[in-house]
Amino acid sequence: LDYLQDPPRILSNYLVHAPKPFNAEPHLPLLINSGEITPTDVFFKRNHGPIPDIHLEDHRVYIGIQQATQDCRGHPSRVEWKALDMKDIMTKWPKATITASLQCAGNRREGLAQVKEVKGVIWKAGTISNAVWSGPRLCDILKSVAGVPDDLHHEMIRNFHVSFEADDHVKEDACYGSSIPLRKAMDPLGDVILAYEMNGRPLTRDHGYPLRVIVPGYIGARSVKFLQKIIVQPQESTSFFQKLDYKILPPWVDATNVDSAWDLSPSLGEMNVQCVICTPMEREIIPCSKAITVKGYAIAGGGRAIYRVELSTDGGKTWEAVDKLEQTPDKVSGMYWAWALWEKKVPKFNTSSQLVARAYDSSGNMQPEFPIWNYRGVMNNSWFRVSNITQL
């Protein structure tokens, strides 16, 4: 794999975990100080291979439908293909604009790595960002190009999946790929779009130029970049990234027995409820005897709202609700795809104390007190703790 064609990045914005493939998360204070919308050059970047060099004029998106797994002779069923060029994508269907956060399922993997060995990039808590995305709705395209019924009670909607394949090269599989249930794709309130714009500009190469899927409310892994193929099919994607990755494996699975364990767990879809303190940071030095403002983000998966964020200044013994919690639902669907930013003033801060934050979502889900270890190190949403702050 050749990384010579990778685009330039503003490296000082990031904690770079690996240069090839480029995997980097923004520094937490920068992430929060940028406000609700994360600038593109601050947005976390997660790749499994080199960034492909795709030309808009040449790019085709192939849309296929596979009616059954096997034909009557037991052979894999044929897929019927239709090709769209980028002009079709940009002009044939109404352009939707959605503000949605992407969060890698591996965000905060570091907390699980401290419990026991895990497999994956040891991300801290910055593997999440929020942007404005624009492009056609996947449901409109699947209806008109693949003839998918728009009656949500149709049997096909209930049982089928939409598989995405990318125009990139990775070491794990033939390309990056993933799938989502067809019901999510066809739900008009599900807001799945094919985005060609991010923050009002054409997608940058790092974020999937010329086209990516945005699956709001789901783990970032389903928002496939450099999108090349969309297949409506009776089964989940058979890609490595759907079947052999991004799963919460049972607690008895580790490096010794993982190969036979993948079928024990379902593939991840919706995110879980998450909350992080972005400032102050662990071991930060702050001015003496001044009030401090603690700031962070919270997000609930699946379009649910954040119901309350609480902060403790005594390591989790007592809690208070934060002063400010800002969260904007989607203008059309009313769903909460974007993170909530929050703040709380702490007038008398004692450096021996530990700051702890936790959130509740609108379904009453709350975060666990301690990390729940799993070998792939995904979905860590334990209470977020900051300690060892010094005052000068």
Ligand code: MTE
């Ligand atoms: N799509 C392609 N083609 N290749 C990838 O490596 N990584 C996925 C997803 N889509 C990936 C991809 C993962 S795991 C995440 S978390 C998000 O993209 C990251 O999106 P970003 O780099 O725009 O932040």
Ligand code: MO
């Ligand atoms: Mo991810």
